[in-house]
Amino acid sequence: MPREIRFLNTMTRRVEVFHPLETGHVRMYNCGPTVYNFVHIGNLRTFLFEDVLRRTLQAFGYRVTQVMNLTDIDDKTIKGAAAEGVSLREFTDRYIAAFFQDIDALRFQRAEHYPRATDFIPQQVELVEKLTERGHTYVQDGSTYFRIATFRDYGKLSGIDVDQVRAGARVDADEYEKEDVRDFVLWKASKPGEPSWETVLGAGRPGWHLECSAMAMALLGESFDIHTGAVDNIFPHHENEIAQSEGATGRPFVHTWLHAEHLIVEGQKMAKSLGNFFTLRDLLERGHDPLAIRYLLISVPYRQKLNFTFDGLHAAAAGVERIGNTLRRLAHTPPAASGEALVASEVDAFVEEFDGGLADDLNTARALGALHTLLTRVNQALDGGGITTDVRDRLAAAIAHVDGVLGIVPRSQSPAGSDAEIDALVAERTAARRSRDFARADEIRTELTERGIVLEDTPHGTVWHRAG
Ligand code: AMP
Ligand code: ZN
Numbered sequence: 144m145p146r147e148i149r150f151l152n153t154m155t156r157r158v159e160v161f162h163p164l165e166t167g168h169v170r171m172y173n174c175g176p177t178v179y180n181f182v183h184i185g186n187l188r189t190f191l192f193e194d195v196l197r198r199t200l201q202a203f204g205y206r207v208t209q210v211m212n213l214t215d216i217d218d219k220t221i222k223g224a225a226a227e228g229v230s231l232r233e234f235t236d237r238y239i240a241a242f243f244q245d246i247d248a249l250r251f252q253r254a255e256h257y258p259r260a261t262d263f264i265p266q267q268v269e270l271v272e273k274l275t276e277r278g279h280t281y282v283q284d285g286s287t288y289f290r291i292a293t294f295r296d297y298g299k300l301s302g303i304d305v306d307q308v309r310a311g312a313r314v315d316a317d318e319y320e321k322e323d324v325r326d327f328v329l330w331k332a333s334k335p336g337e338p339s340w341e342t343v344l345g346a347g348r349p350g351w352h353l354e355c356s357a358m359a360m361a362l363l364g365e366s367f368d369i370h371t372g373a374v375d376n377i378f379p380h381h382e383n384e385i386a387q388s389e390g391a392t393g394r395p396f397v398h399t400w401l402h403a404e405h406l407i408v409e410g411q412k413m414a415k416s417l418g419n420f421f422t423l424r425d426l427l428e429r430g431h432d433p434l435a436i437r438y439l440l441i442s443v444p445y446r447q448k449l450n451f452t453f454d455g456l457h458a459a460a461a462g463v464e465r466i467g468n469t470l471r472r473l474a475h476t477p478p479a480a481s482g483e484a485l486v487a488s489e490v491d492a493f494v495e496e497f498d499g500g501l502a503d504d505l506n507t508a509r510a511l512g513a514l515h516t517l518l519t520r521v522n523q524a525l526d527g528g529g530i531t532t533d534v535r536d537r538l539a540a541a542i543a544h545v546d547g548v549l550g551i552v553p554r555s556q557s558p559a560g561s562d563a564e565i566d567a568l569v570a571e572r573t574a575a576r577r578s579r580d581f582a583r584a585d586e587i588r589t590e591l592t593e594r595g596i597v598l599e600d601t602p603h604g605t606v607w608h609r610a611g
Contacts, residue, residue, distance in 0.1 A: 145204035148502045150369075151446060153377065153400040154300055158504060161399060163368045168206045171196075171369035172359040172397075174376055175211040175257070178238035179223040182245060183420035184440065184451065185406035185413035189373040191437065192403045192445040192505070194251045196371070198548045199501045209254035210362045213239055216260050217317050217351045221337055231261070231338050245423045248433045250550040256362050260354035267349045267357040268342045271329050273391040285332030285345050288313055291325070294386045298324075300400060301378035317351035321378055329353050329387070352383035356396075360388060370397040374404055375412075403445040413451065421451075435460035438551045444506050462515070467553035468608040469518045470542065471562070472525055475606040479529025485520055490537040493517040494544060501548065514545055565596055569605050572598075 148161050163169045173193045176182050182190075193211070200207050214220070215235040224234035239259075246253075260267075271287055274280050279293045291297045291305060298305050303324055314325040330353070333339030333346040340348060349357075359367070365388070372381060381400065388396035405412045408419045426436055439459035443449040493513055500509030521538065524530050530538070546552035554562075572587040588598060595610045 145200075146498065146502065148199070148203055149504055150399055150401060151504050152398075153402050154397075159399070161368075163205065164366060164398065167204070168208070169200050169369060170208045170363040170367035171210070171371065172355070172363060172367065173209065173211040173254070173370075174355060174372040174380065175213050176238075176242050177214040177217055177219055178235045178242060179217075179219040180238060180415060181241050181422040181424060183413055183415065183422050184426065184436065185373075185420065187245065187249065187423060187436075188406040188440045188449060189371075189403045189445075190246065190251070191249065191440045193371055194246075195441055195507060195549065196369075196401070196505060197252060197254070198550065199505060202544065202548050203498075203502070207255075208363065210256040210258065210359065211254045212355055212358050213242070213257055213259045214351060214354060215239070216338065216348060216354070219317075225336060235259075248423060248427070249437045250434070252550075258358045258362060260349065260358065263354065263358050263361060264340050264342070264349065266361045267353050268330075268344055270353065270357045270360075270387065270391055271344055274329070274387065277390060277393075279386075279390045280329065281326075283313065286315070286328055286347065287330040287344055288326045289329055289383070289386060289390070291327070291386065294390050296389065297386055298382065300385055301382050303378060303382070319379060324379070327352060327379060327383055352380055353387060355380070356384045356387040356391075359384070359396075360392075365392045365394050365396070367397060369399045369401060371401045371403070374402045377402055401445070404448045406440070406449050406451055408451050410450075426456075431456060432460055432463065434463050434551060434553055438463050441507050441549060441551070442511055444504070444508055446504065462511070463551060463553055464609050465515070465518060466551065469521055470552070471608055472606060473521060473530070473535070473538070475603070476525050476529065477603055478532045478535060481531060482528035484524035484528035485530050485534055485538075487534050487537050489520060490517070490534060490541050494541050497541075497545065507549070510545075510549070517541070565591065565594075565607060569598065569607055573605055 149158050150161050151158050197207050197209050224231045280287050312325045315328050328350045330344045330347050339346045413420045496513040497510045500506040572584045575583040596607050597610050598607050
């Protein structure tokens with residue numbers, strides 16, 4: 144039996160115990176990037192919440208089928224391709240490749256499917272035809288619109304008031320505000336210079352909202368478990384997805400809706416349109432460690448705003464270093480033959496607290512707090528009586544669990560050099576000292592100091608850690 148997990152469901156506005164429709168198998172859909180530019184770290188915060196969600200569900204014993212779409216046709220991608228005079232494919236291919244580089248650098252696990260909207264045109268057309276059969280659409284100037292007055296539940300996710308809407312008022316843009324709630328476009332009549340498809344709906348192209356409904360149902364079925372995005376997706380995007388999907392099938396579309404709060408900068412949403420954004424590339428060029436960025440972006444629970452600052456990023460880097468330093472210190476200290484400086488039940492209690500945090504609507508702050516308390520206890524035990532082999536084994540399993548879920552345990556690579564490289568230099572220094580070549584030994588120490596490595600000569604040999 145998978146472990147119990149609770150989520151705050153945007154639809155019901157309540158914390159609920161989660162039960163997938165199919166026992167042991169979670170089907171989830173994440174609104175992915177619009178591939179007209181590099182993603183910014185606000186987008187990545189939302190994608191990282193979805194990565195931690197996936198990993199947590201897996202660690203808790205569920206099989207996960209995850210779909211993240213790539214919006215490769217909308218107002219923005221069309222404009223970008225036209226501005227450069229290249230085809231939509233060529234333009235979006237570039238940013239899709241960049242997106243995968245970014246998520247790899249941040250240690251994402253890959254989802255099962257990354258569908259592109261332009262590969263699902265027939266499914267989108269079919270969905271519009273179904274909506275037409277059920278009386279939810281009308282055509283105006285060659286475009287097909289969804290008549291929201293025909294869908295009784297319109298507004299149930301976002302809580303907007305549809306009574307104000309003037310019958311027949313329409314909106315063509317992919318993105319619009321709550322004040323503009325109107326009939327929205329499903330299929331847009333072709334315009335000169337825009338990509339278009341010849342279909343039974345006439346020559347044209349899909350609206351953004353239609354893409355997600357069609358791809359989600361094509362890959363996950365008419366009803367599935369979890370749908371996510373950031374809070375700006377609630378209206379109109381997800382409200383429209385519900386209208387399109389439930390309007391066509393007459394069945395519930397999604398059971399649990401989860402929405403991440405925004406990454407903000409000085410009180411404002413980080414957004415391309417505001418120009419207040421950093422891409423991952425910007426931060427890596429300034430020398431920041433991708434693991435520290437990952438740590439920072441997952442450290443605040445997803446339902447809370449995260450204020451981005453460089454102080455926060457430095458604190459996250461220190462958190463990552465502390466994990467690495469403690470683990471290295473543990474590895475370089477011989478096991479204690481006996482003793483109770485750290486007992487197995489304490490490690491078990493840590494895992495319980497860590498999982499308990501995540502089971503509580505993915506409270507990553509609580510999980511990280513538990514981890515740092517454990518690291519303090521490990522350091523205290525190493526200062527005191529040492530840690531036995533048995534307890535070390537439990538610690539290793541617990542840390543592997545932490546890394547499986549959060550993906551923040553440092554491995555060999557870092558700007559200072561890999562662990563293996565540094566180990567080799569430390570070994571060379573030890574050999575130089577043995578053969579009384581103190582000049583070479585000092586040279587190595589200086590080099591390591593410059594790289595931010597601190598050496599400590601102990602009775603058991605030299606141990607090292609990265610300066611925190
Ligand atoms: P887009 O590429 O604009 O479609 O956005 C991709 C995802 O990032 C969507 O789920 C957005 O809601 C989300 N997003 C956009 N800006 C932010 C932000 N500042 N913080 C968190 N998520 C964001
Ligand atoms: Zn979407």
